[in-house]
Amino acid sequence: MKNPFLSIITPAYNRAHTLGELKKSIAGQTFRDFEWIVIDDGSTDDTSHLLHEWENDPDLNLVHTRQENGGKHRALNAALKCARGELIFIVDSDDRLPPNALETIHSVWAKIPPEEKAGQIAGIIGLKADVEGNIIGETLPDHVQTADALTLTYRYGIRGDKAEVFRADVLKRFPFPEFEGEKFLTEAIVWYRIARAGYALYLVNAILYETSYHADGLSARSLQLRIANIQGTLLFYREEIEKGGLPLRGMLRESTNYLRFVLHTRAQGRRVAVFSGLSPYARSCVCCAAVPALIVWAFDRRRLKRLAEKPGQRTQKQTQAEPVKALHVINSLAQGGAERLLSELLPQLQHLGVHNTVLALDGRNAVFADPLIAAGIPVIFARQRSGHDNAASPFNPLHVVSVVRTIRQIQPAFVHAHLAPSFHWCAVASLFAHKPVYITTEHASQNKRMHMPLLKGFEAWCYSRYRTVICVSTGVNDALRDWLNLAPSKLIVIPNGIDPGKFGPDGEPAADVRERLQGRKGIAMTARLVPVKDHETALRTLALLSQQYALVLIGDGPERKAIEERARALGIFDRCLLLGARNDVPQILRACHLYLQTSIKEGFGIAVLEAMAARLPVVASDVSGLAELVKDAGLLFPQGDARAAAAALLRLEEPEERRKAIQRGLERAQQYSLQHSAEKYAQWYHSQLQE
DSSP: OOOOSEEEEEEESSOHHHHHHHHHHHHTOSOOOEEEEEEEESOSSSHHHHHHHHTTOTTTOEEEEEEOSOOHHHHHHHHHHHOOSSEEEEOOTTOBOOTTHHHHHHHHHHHSOHHHHTTTEEEEEEEEEETTSOBOSOOOOTTOSEEOHHHHHHTSOOOSOEEEEEEHHHHTTSOOOOOTTOOOOOTHHHHHHHHHTTOEEEEEEEEEEEEOOOHHHHHHHHHHHHHHTHHHHHHHHHHHHHHOOOOHHHHHHHHHHHHHHHHHHHHTTOOOOSSTTOOHHHHHHHHHTHHHHHHHHHHHHHHHHHHHTSTTOOOHHHHHHSOEEEEEEEEESSSSHHHHHHHHHHHHHHTTTEEEEEEEEEOTTOTTHHHHHHTTOOEEETTOOTTSOOOOOTTOTTHHHHHHHHHHHHOOSEEEEESTTHHHHHHHHTTTOOSSEEEEEEOOSOOGGGGOGGGHHHHHHHHHTOSEEEESSHHHHHHHHHHHOOOGGGEEEOOOOBOGGGGSTTSOOOHHHHHHHTTOEEEEEEOOSSGGGOHHHHHHHHHTSOTTEEEEEEBOOTTHHHHHHHHHHTTOGGGEEEEESOSOHHHHHHTOSEEEEOOSOOSOOHHHHHHHHTTOOEEEESSTTTHHHHTTTSEEEOTTOHHHHHHHHHHTTSHHHHHHHHHHHHHHHHTSBHHHHHHHHHHHHHHHHHO
């Protein structure tokens, strides 16, 4: 087999939710002579399964392997052993490449004289940019054609991240040092070793790499990583001053850093021979750096103490000592998208230092109460009656009393409202219970209240009682701003998430559903039986399909009787499975063949993501809340057009179309992980508590 021109190497640890974007950018490269090597560094999410799904994709030339979690530098060492390309390009799992990146690398490399490529030119260095195209750090000097990494850093002051592409034979000569128990080591240690060996890089002022760059968190996390992996850190700075070749300013700066981390090492109770093996010049520089190192070390200690108090970076002990207490108020815990989200999100938040209690106004059909209780989350019904179904209309204004009573009973830091009218009763309750911070999650991009001008003033007042409105999508965010002109500072977007592993192929399908299908191909649809979900279109779609198809409706609601009557009128009642409210949705989806969503509107189509995670090809109406999720990952049809929906379902029966839809749908589902959503919620809670 012919060796590829270039090997792209990607270490990945729990990056199933970001790998899809990188994969898409690699598949879209204009230059095709490459291999993509992914090292799964002991991931515990769906990364491994995702790589197995992609391994036969001809657009990727994917090679992947798995190792025990050991850090990026160990993964790179493993990847270099199997890389076959002439050049090596290291690309992180949460970044991506511009479409012409590899073509640019190939054309630049082809122009370099062969004797230089075989001699002291170690590769190419280009620019990195953020996702909006802004170049990170400085551009490379225009008047210089080649330079080594040390010269770029200490002579030209090039400090921002850059995109390095190395000759494979050179990079393989300089493996990353490994220390037992340490999982981080700066890549610069190898780049500088290559420079000291006399190798230069060819400079290219073109963007070869796109990254999600956040200047704040990087430096803070860098300090913590370097202290936690102190042996590698000391080796890096020691080599800087021991090997020489730096200007005086560089020697003093790196001597300060070296001594600074020696002090951190001693603070951990470990001894370090500070001057052993150093030249007299290096020793004198270290002595001159003593006072600045002590000052920087003191600032580090103060900074680390502050970081320990920042949201999302508390230690487990601190989180347990000062947990966030939140009361979630929702209409009910019956079958529904917001209700299901709550049942899955809150257990995740428990592990992130947020202690939750749920107040459900209506206790009927509370299928999601048991999972919450099993996770140790108290569930309170507004009308709590032993031996009864705890039924109560959520529209009863007396629920304001229930909310106030519960607040005074548990004394939460936050009251978090979900859906109307719970949203309204919590707003009114804020007049009587002032202490908590009131927030709400808006789950829908449209609601009936938007079309009631007489209520607009009351709605605006209710939203004014909340410090923050969390929107589940940008569509919801835009709809709220257009409706009530809410201040942008009041709105934040936190997309919903799912647990992709829960919907994997390893579980058993629902036996009762498979039996009732009687060999037919099930078309699943998860939605409450209410007019906005437009089950009428789903029924007319089924009527246009042959007898080998059946419609599997998951959910309950006031339209059930009307749906049954309409199915009889269309002559398809025997092919309609109305399952009612169920808490075994993953098993039901495994028993089905396709997925259909006919909604007139959606805030965030979480049911569609679940179907994608369950490896079902998806057909959905082209409306806000669905189009964003399904576009390029399934097929869309004009809302209400049953013929178009039927045609789309049949199109997905073609083997290649079905394979692509399953693969792209799985990638899309990975981008919206429940863990990522929970982390964003927890970060917001902790930041507000800090204030």
